[in-house]
Amino acid sequence: MRFITKYKNIFALINGLLLILAGIFKLINLNIGTEWALIIAGIVGVVPIGMQAISALKIKVISIDVLVTIAVIGAILINEPVEAAVVTFLFLFGNYLEQKTLAKTRSAIKELAKITPKTALKIVDQQPQIVEIDEVEIGDQIQVNAGMQAPVDGEILYGDGYFNESAVTGESKFMNKSIGDSVFAGTSLENGSVIVKTGRVGEDTVFGKIVELVEDAQDDKSTQEQFIDHFSKYYTPIILLLAIVVGLITRNLQLAITILVLGCPGALVIGVPVSNVAGIGRGAKQGVLIKGGQVMSTFKKVDTMIFDKTGTLTVGRPAVTTVVNFNGEQKVALEMVAAVEQKVSHPLADAIVKFVAPTTDFMVNELMVIKGRGVAANVNKVKVLIGNQAMMREQQINVSEVMEKQLDNLSQNNQTVVIVAIDGVVRLIIGIKDVIRPEVAESLIKLRKLGIKRMVMLTGDTQISGEIIAKEARIDEIHGNLLPADKAEFIKQLQANGHKVAFVGDGINDSPSLKIAEIGIAMGNGTDVAIETSDVVLLKSDFGKLVESYRLSQRTVRNMYENIGIALGTVLLLFIGLWLGFIYMASGMLIHEISILIVVVNAMRLLSVSKNLTDINYLSTKIKYNK
Structure with a gap:
């Protein structure tokens, strides 16, 4: 079974070649050759599909593969080899194209993992030696030369140069760094040479955490995905039951088999997850970590944003x-x-x-x-x-x-x-x-236009201090002299009144509020605790990224609903076509595969959603490094 599943694409290729051979036999009027080529093509094609169907049935799931397997076997039994061969080829070829296009949507995330350094130039007895990254410990001195990537998070002890930090922050401009400045794993040195004192290694680095957070985010299902999973759990058995009932009533086995093929919810199953992955991948490339599809769905519903003052609305120094x-x-x-x-x-x-x-x-x-x-x-x-x-x-x-x-x-x-x-x-x-951060006032105006109805500043500083900053930021509601518990209580009160709240903060004292709010948003230069307890991380602490993350959540959720509409519309269209008599098994499967490609391509639009997601003003800020 593992062998067949592993080489499923080979079975699809053989299936396709047999279809071509059947066409050649047809041209030369070799009917027996045509028939046997089609029968063998159907059998070859149904084998990997059947293996997947058996795996699904073992866990008591009636999957799409089960519907197609039954339909193809039935087509062969009623002497419809053309339908069997064409349906299996389209199904397998559709799976192949699905894999390729899904790989495209995940490319932003895979690129992060690919550029993780595997070795380092460790200073041993005052000489650089190439060692595996696992051999580097905190406190070790690492040499980074021009053209190399920093393998660790640390502080520059000697030298200077320009670093490309786009892998970590999404910012394409180079950062000039010298003695005392922080360096992050995965960033590349464009010129010069530096010696870095190791502070963090491997998964503990800022870059390592980015990869881990983004990978975890892909497994988190949105409300829409949960709905589709629940829907599919009952939908496919209903289609199977409908085909059986129609077959028994009409005594038309071909019609029953056609219903099985037309009812396959392929685009419905794939459409929402691919939107989710594309949205998360887009955010990762732009320096915004959105921790899962459910965060996307919830973020879109936010109507109230609460801001901490120091380090959030202000630069924090x-x-x-x-x-x-x-x-x-x-x-x-x-x-x-x-x-x-x-x-x-x-x-x-x-x-x-x-x-x-x-x-x-x-x-x-x-x-x-x-x-x-x-x-x-x-x-x-x-x-x-x-x-x-x-x-x-x-x-x-x-x-x-x-x-x-x-x-x-x-x-x-x-x-x-x-x-x-x-x-x-x-x-x-x-x-x-x-x-105050220079981009705050403009960003808040944009957030209001996007649908945020209420903006509040909560600060531990005095009311007067808060009002001065709020005036510059154009925030109308300010509450000062608050302890962390007071901030959390304020959020709970808003939630009790029906508001969906996002809290934006950066410090340890913000962690309770980040956790309690529907959406916790941490500035990337904040503490590890704030970043761990948040739902969204703005890696560069660029306030403009807050606007883009909110806009991206809206577009991603809208894209999910578009794909659900395309998938359900396709199934409805196919059954109407079957009723009117111009849709058959093979043509229905072709339309199904086209609909799958359409929802994938639609989701891929998120990878280049707007110029606004790339046209961000440069802001020289750094992710905090704990020495």
């Missing part, structure tokens, strides 16, 4: 947003500040250093961090104070009324204020805050 200069040249003063701050480990210091990009022209010494106040240092023998108002008071630095007003304005705008005094005089006031 402080950035310099305001610089007010009071005395002297601003550029020099900023460079002096950055020279000090690059020696300090603090998020606000990192924000200033990134904003200024300091030079090495300044000598910093006598640096002293004053807890809760700021930092003091000598820069080129000039005293520099960087800190808050309390520090300025303690150091007897004069802060004028104009400066006080400026400080109040920045504070009211939810900015953390840093005051810079040089040689005892306030020179700069720097405003720093967690900034």
Whole structure:
């Protein structure tokens, strides 16, 4: 049985060749040759179909193969070898084309598995050696040269270069990475050479998790698939029973056999799963992980979206947003500040250093961090104070009324204020805050147009802080000062009122809400816990991908219903044709196979659904790597 199933396509080829031979015999009027070629073709063709039918009956399932096997055997018995040969060929050839076209829809997922690195250049005794990926451990140093793929997740210790991260993020633009930056398995180095300290290997890497999540997603059945499975469970026995009843009443065995062939629900069985796989594959190529067909179906029904603030609507890290200069040249003063701050480990210091990009022209010494106040240092023998108002008071630095007003304005705008005094005089006031993602406002407008009726921000920050961000994001409903349990309770209340809720977050504290909501959506730079408990993962943390994932779920579900309509319409058309007398067994099977190809091709449209799914603005964000 295994041998026959394995070489089913060979049986189809022999069946087809015998049909051609029968045609040749017909042309030369060798009738006995024609008849025997057709009989043998029918027998050869029914063998693999019959084996599949026996396998189905063993588990008490009346499958399509059972219907076709009975029909073909009956056709041979009533001396209709043409029908038997043609039906088996069309059925086997249809299966072959099905396999090929389904393989196309799964290509996006297979490509992920193919590019997983199998070996690595491990540094052993200061020399690179080729080893199997299984021999690499956390903490090992791995060399990646131009043209190679990174085999592990890790941090660059030496070197720099441009990485192509399209396999992980879906982004085609190259990322320039150097010492201290994160590198992901499956990304390729376009130039240069780097040494990477291993942080994750194999299935634990970001890339490994992507492959695992997408493969698992294919096995998760949507509501539509569950309906089709339930429908087919009863539909095929009903067709078999109908054929028996018609045969007994009419005494017309050929009519009964034809009903068996025409009633085969091939397109119905294949149409929904292929849409599901195509949609998930499309999302994977674009950097969006949708964990299964049921997620697709549920996501489409969402009418309310709830957003966490920090790391979701905002970038999750402080950035310099305001610089007010009071005395002297601003550029020099900023460079002096950055020279000090690059020696300090603090998020606000990192924000200033990134904003200024300091030079090495300044000598910093006598640096002293004053807890809760700021930092003091000598820069080129000039005293520099960087800190808050309390520090300025303690150091007897004069802060004028104009400066006080400026400080109040920045504070009211939810900015953390840093005051810079040089040689005892306030020179700069720097405003720093967690900034909103640039694509948020436009994305929310698009989501409203697509059908999201209510948008809410839930944050653990103050109400005022939330309102400032919400105003920029154009969100009308804001609830601040919430604990994780409060957020979860808010979602439960919405669900009790009949809303379908999607929650978008990134942190450990978001995990309860991600799990409770009908759809949990995690930003790709979030924690592992958030990603594991979510239903949808936006790998690049590109907020624009949220729009595309919602749009993709709508199109995928619509595609499923289109395929159901095509399949049921085909069966109805065939029975009407049989009743009117212009549809027969072979022609009915041909139409069935055509309908299967139509639903597969229709599903494959999802692989290139729209320019909108590829025309995404570049955003330089990284998936968080836990050192």
